[in-house]
Structure formats: structure tokens, C-alpha cells
Amino acid sequence: MDFLNKLFSGFSNDGTPSLLFHGAAGTVTGSMHLLRAGESVLALDCGLFQGRRAEAVERNKTFPIDPKRIDALLLSHAHIDHSGNIPQLVRKGFNGRVYCTPATGDLCEIMLADSAHIQEEDAEYWNRKRAKTPAEHIRPLYKVEDAHAAMKHFQQMPINQPFEAAEGVSVTFVEAGHILGSACVLVELHGEDTIRILYTGDMGRFNMPILRDPAEPLPEVDYLITECTYADRKHHNPTDMKERLVHVIQETVARGGKIVIPSFSVGRTQNVVHYLVRAIHEGLIEPLPIFVDSPLSTHATEVFQKHPECYDAEAREFWKNAGGGDLFGNHGLVTYVTEVAESKALNARNDSHVIVASSGMCEAGRILHHLKNTIWDEKNTICVVGFMAQHTLGRRIVERRKELKIFGRMYPLMARVEVMNGFSAHADQDDFIRLLSPIAPKLRGAFVVHGEGPQPAAMERILRDAGCQNVHAPNPGNTFTLDV
Numbered sequence: 001m002d003f004l005n006k007l008f009s010g011f012s013n014d015g016t017p018s019l020l021f022h023g024a025a026g027t028v029t030g031s032m033h034l035l036r037a038g039e040s041v042l043a044l045d046c047g048l049f050q051g052r053r054a055e056a057v058e059r060n061k062t063f064p065i066d067p068k069r070i071d072a073l074l075l076s077h078a079h080i081d082h083s084g085n086i087p088q089l090v091r092k093g094f095n096g097r098v099y100c101t102p103a104t105g106d107l108c109e110i111m112l113a114d115s116a117h118i119q120e121e122d123a124e125y126w127n128r129k130r131a132k133t134p135a136e137h138i139r140p141l142y143k144v145e146d147a148h149a150a151m152k153h154f155q156q157m158p159i160n161q162p163f164e165a166a167e168g169v170s171v172t173f174v175e176a177g178h179i180l181g182s183a184c185v186l187v188e189l190h191g192e193d194t195i196r197i198l199y200t201g202d203m204g205r206f207n208m209p210i211l212r213d214p215a216e217p218l219p220e221v222d223y224l225i226t227e228c229t230y231a232d233r234k235h236h237n238p239t240d241m242k243e244r245l246v247h248v249i250q251e252t253v254a255r256g257g258k259i260v261i262p263s264f265s266v267g268r269t270q271n272v273v274h275y276l277v278r279a280i281h282e283g284l285i286e287p288l289p290i291f292v293d294s295p296l297s298t299h300a301t302e303v304f305q306k307h308p309e310c311y312d313a314e315a316r317e318f319w320k321n322a323g324g325g326d327l328f329g330n331h332g333l334v335t336y337v338t339e340v341a342e343s344k345a346l347n348a349r350n351d352s353h354v355i356v357a358s359s360g361m362c363e364a365g366r367i368l369h370h371l372k373n374t375i376w377d378e379k380n381t382i383c384v385v386g387f388m389a390q391h392t393l394g395r396r397i398v399e400r401r402k403e404l405k406i407f408g409r410m411y412p413l414m415a416r417v418e419v420m421n422g423f424s425a426h427a428d429q430d431d432f433i434r435l436l437s438p439i440a441p442k443l444r445g446a447f448v449v450h451g452e453g454p455q456p457a458a459m460e461r462i463l464r465d466a467g468c469q470n471v472h473a474p475n476p477g478n479t480f481t482l483d484v
């Protein structure tokens with residue numbers, strides 16, 4: 001107990017619950033927060049910190065508390081910056097359950113294995129190419145077998161159904177509308193007085209394709225832990241993106257070109273493909289060959305198909321009526337490519353077609369081969385549907401540089417570049433105002449996480465304007481006592 005008391009310095013011996021912020025406090029990756037309630041410690045998310053190698057290795061290997069002392073993990077959604085350090089947590093002794101929604105559990109199964117695979121390849125590359133002596137060799141953060149071992153701890157719980165996660169702690173997953181299976185986590189601590197806490201995970205948007213909107217109204221709570229990634233921005237409307245896609249395809253086909261879309265495998269790819277399939281069903285574009293070139297995207301799409309309980313009314317209707325549930329074009333409109341030989345064969349095609357390939361920021365993977373074959377011809381179009389970080393090939397494409405280096409060779413950028421910002425799966429300023437304003441006046445305190453630069457201050461303004469004055473933007477290691 002002394003150890004826990006020291007760790008949660010805000011904790012008093014009368015059993016007052018406390019929060020400790022660890023990851024994604026002042027940053028946007030490596031989400032992890034700890035909640036102490038009586039004798040129990042619960043973790044909210046356990047994400048991978050992504051950044052420079054040495055710092056990432058150190059941060060991902062260090063937990064604020066011995067993982068054996070954590071009783072349960074409440075997982076908001078499957079994105080790697082929220083789930084990707086679970087195999088490490090388990091490897092270091094966590095022996096409790098990982099509670100999440102069914103779709104999150106199924107997505108984690110493929111995403112954690114994929115993440116482990118990347119860690120292994122990365123370590124192998126470093127040891128072969130960079131390390132000068134065996135002493136400089138590194139080990140992968142975790143391996144595929146660790147990802148499989150972690151999955152044994154997962155327990156899937158339906159959305160909107162309270163369950164007991166620890167003694168005196170009930171938890172309910174509430175619709176977040178961010179990616180398939182994503183949830184806000186409502187935690188209720190039962191004691192003399194009940195304390196209610198809502199952790200947003202990543203908040204989604206209204207009118208996204210396929211997914212239900214975020215829960216409205218959100219439950220009234222005493223304390224809020226909210227992300228703020230785009231609290232200072234406004235996105236384009238997602239429904240406009242279908243029209244934009246249709247327009248780009250019509251123009252490119254008229255020029256006899258092809259369309260290449262770099263896309264993240266989980267969420268973005270399915271949204272893009274669904275819009276294309278809908279546009280064909282609605283007669284807005286003529287059917288043309290569409291390829292999804294990525295094993296991870298293919299497997300993620302299978303998970304999407306397995307979970308119609310996550311769909312909104314429109315997607316359900318389409319799923320029931322059109323082409324026997326042809327939501328992602330699996331009945332002939334879209335070809336899912338997993339084999340390398342099949343992927344290479346796409347390079348020889350001369351017709352107008354669409355290729356949706358990973359990785360999202362064009363730094364690795366099959367997309368590089370397709371870009372190499374596409375960018376030098378003005379007939380073609382590169383469609384950018386996701387965020388491109390600085391210093392990535394994707395960002396250089398967005399900036400329309402004259403020449404781009406791919407596999408060590410320079411290629412002229414002659415293809416058209418279309419940038420579509422409306423596909424973002426994150427709530428923007430208007431979404432946050434709409435979702436959080438109704439619950440702000442009754443909050444006893446709010447904690448702003450998962451943001452950097454001007455974002456936390458923008459969220460603080462939103463909450464204060466809506467009537468919550470006790471707002472904090474915690475740093476890693478900060479603790480807070482939650483009293484009633």
C-alpha cells in the first residue's frame with residue numbers, strides 16, 4: 001500500500017480515488033492513464049509511443065507502476081497509439097483482463113500482430129544494416145508471440161452494457177463514433193457516494209460513413225478525461241468526400257489515367273472503398289477495377305464485415321439491400337490483394353483503375369511501388385485522404401514537390417495531387433462543442449489529454465466557455481485526487 005500511496009501522491013488514506021497521467025499527456029501518442037479506486041488500479045488504454053527510436057524504446061518499456069499491480073485495463077479502441085503497448089504490459093507481468101468492445105478485440109487481434117511484425121522487422125533491419133558491433137544489436141519491443149499471448153487477456157463486452165471491472169467499479173462502453181468498435185469509457189466508482197468518470201478515448205465525428213455517430217448526449221459525469229487532437233481545427237464535412245472522389249475518378253478516367261490512394265489500413269481504407277462502392281451502386285461512376293492492395297487492409301475489412309452491430313442506419317440499410325450486403329465490394333466490385341505477385345502484376349495494367357494501398361504516409365509498403373509507377377505521368381491522380389506528418393514522402397506529395405525520391409531514385413511529380421481533408425475520424429472543434437457543452441456545467445473537474453501545441457488550450461477554452469472552470473492539462477506523472 002505504501003508503494004501505491006507514494007505513486008499516487010494525491011492519494012489520501014481515507015480511500016479517495018486518484019488519477020495518474022502517464023502517456024499522451026502533452027503528446028498525442030502512447031495513451032495510458034491510471035485510476036486508483038480503493039485497493040484496485042485500473043489502466044485506461046495502453047498505447048505505443050511513436051517517435052524517435054531511442055526515446056520510443058525507453059518510453060514504451062517504462063510503466064509508471066509494476067504491471068503486476070494493475071488489476072484491469074479498459075481499452076477505448078484498437079488504434080495502436082491506444083492499444084499497441086499491451087503486449088509489452090503483458091510480457092512485464094500484467095495478469096488482469098483487457099476489457100473492450102467485440103469489434104475492438106477483433107481489430108486488436110490483427111493490429112497487434114501486425115505491430116509486432118513491424119517491431120521484429122525493424123530490429124532485424126537495424127541489427128543487419130546499422131549496428132556496427134553485436135553490442136549495438138537491439139531486440140524488438142515485442143514479438144508476434146507476445147501479441148498472441150496478450151490476446152488471451154482480452155474480454156469483449158458489448159457497448160452500453162455495464163459490467164464490474166474491479167470490486168466496486170462498474171464500467172460501461174459508450175459509442176465514440178471514431179473507428180469500428182471505438183468507445184468512450186464510463187467508470188462508476190461505488191462508495192458512500194458514487195463518482196462517475198468519462199474517458200473519451202478518441203472522439204469521433206458526426207455523419208461519418210458506416211459508423212454510428214458519437215453518443216448524444218454523453219452521460220453526465222463528475223470528471224472528464226478528454227482528448228483534444230483537433231480542438232483547434234474544423235474539418236470538411238465527411239459526406240462531401242464522396243462527391244470529391246466521384247469527381248476525381250470521372251476526370252482521371254476521362255484522361256485515361258489511374259488513381260492511387262495511399263491509405264491507412266483500418267478505418268480510412270474501408271471508408272474510401274465504401275464511398276466508391278456506393279458511387280457505383282448509385283450510378284455516379286461507371287464500374288472500374290478497384291484494388292485494395294494490403295494484407296492488413298484486407299483482414300481489417302473482414303473484421304468490419306463481421307461487426308454489423310457497429311453500423312449506422314444507412315450502412316445497415318445498404319448492407320441488407322444492396323448486392324446482398326456488398327458494403328465493401330466483396331462481390332466483385334473490389335479486388336482484395338494479399339499476395340505480392342498479384343500486387344506486382346498491377347504495375348502492368350494500362351487501363352483506368354483505382355489502387356488503395358498502405359502505408360498511409362507513403363513511408364513503406366506496397367504504396368511505394370504504385371507511386372513509382374504513377375507519379376511521373378500527368379494522366380494519373382494521387383488522392384491524399386489522410387494526415388501526412390512532416391518529413392514523410394506523403395507530406396512531400398501534398399506539398400507538390402517537383403521531384404520525389406522513391407527507392408533511392410528521383411522521379412518527376414507530374415500526376416495530379418488531390419488532397420481531401422474530410423476523411424478525418426477525429427472530432428473537430430464544432431463536434432467537441434456539440435458533445436461536451438451539455439455535460440460541462442456539472443463537471444467537478446476535467447483533464448485534457450492527447451494533444452500538443454495549441455490543442456490543449458483550445459479544449460480548455462471550449463470547456464470553460466461551456467461552464468467548467470476546473471480544467472487541467474496534465475503532464476506525465478501528475479496525479480489528482482477525485483473527491484465527491
Ligand SMILES: [Zn+2]
Pocket residue numbers: 077079082178202
Ligand atoms: Zn484513434
